[in-house]
Amino acid sequence: MSGWNTAKRFWKSAAVAETEEGFAVELDARPLKTPAKTPVVVPTRALAEAIAAEWDAQGEQIDPMSMPVTRCANSALDKVAQQHAEVADMLAEYGGTDLLCYRADSPEALVQRQAEAWDPVLDWAAETYGARLKPVAGVMFQGQDADALESLRLKVHEMDNFELAAFHDLVCLSGSLVLGFAAVSDFAPIDELWSLSRIDESWQEEQWGEDEEAQEQAEIKKTAFKNAYLFNRLRKQ
Structure with a gap:
């Protein structure tokens, strides 16, 4: 998420969509992706809703440090999954x-x-x-x-x-x-x-x-x- 440190909010709302793989998070109906461009799909609705809530709570400027659930999901998808x-x-x-x-x-x-x-x-x-x-x-x-x-x-x-x-x-x-x-x-x-x-x-x-x-x-x-x-x-x- 380091690339988001200076990024501005580009979406209006975040939502959860159920998929065959699990629960995806979407920003204005577009799939949320990790810094490595992996779609954010998690195993439970509760986890996806928590991620969506973090994105909805962002102000004009994105603050990655205010999104611990998102950051941990990114680690699971981009780092742990690879090793x-x-x-x-x-x-x-x-x-x-x-x-x-x-x-x-x-x-x-x-x-x-x-x-x-x-x-x-x-x-x-x-x-x-x-x-x-x-x-x-x-x-x-x-x-x-x-x-x-x-x-x-x-x-x-x-x-x-x-x-x-x-x-x-x-x-x-x-x-x-x-x-x-x-x-x-x-x-x-x-x-x-x-x-x-x-x-x-x-x-x-x-x-x-x-x-x-x-x-x-x-x-x-x-x-x-x-x-x-x-x-x-x-x-x-």
Whole structure:
């Protein structure tokens, strides 16, 4: 959508049309296309309506940053669809160094906070996917069980292009493959899952105070995390 940064509105209204492939978005009865000229056809009406609403909400100047659902659909159609296996493998690799597995060795209060917050999610992943990831103390790399990692990798590869596009943001923004799975599975409210990814940062803020610039960046990431979650919810409706 980079080419639209300076583009002006050229349509009056956006609408959804059902097709054999899914649900298309049209601008004044013309098919909406991605930056790579792929027709925007998505799997559910709810997702198509959300994209159409973003285009209807535009002012005289197109603002791509105000269209997170459109941008994620573009990623699914232009990027993930062209390299699904590569994207899935890249995300699956997060399991080997998952945020939830790397624990502090001190102070004891932080060690306990991490265990109380993260152990239930690891337990859920073990029960749900047959993949037991083990927590380790310190920052030195320690390998995880190969069978557990393979189980998670296969689950990532099962995702369609649209789910994988959302999953990409959920995993990369949180730093956790397990939290990504928890988000697409509605294991807990999305705000709670984001907070779980910020245990270490919250601890540091309690000790040393908040950094305004860091807080602003965290809010941007949180919004993107929630947008990815919303995209996946729309994909399933």
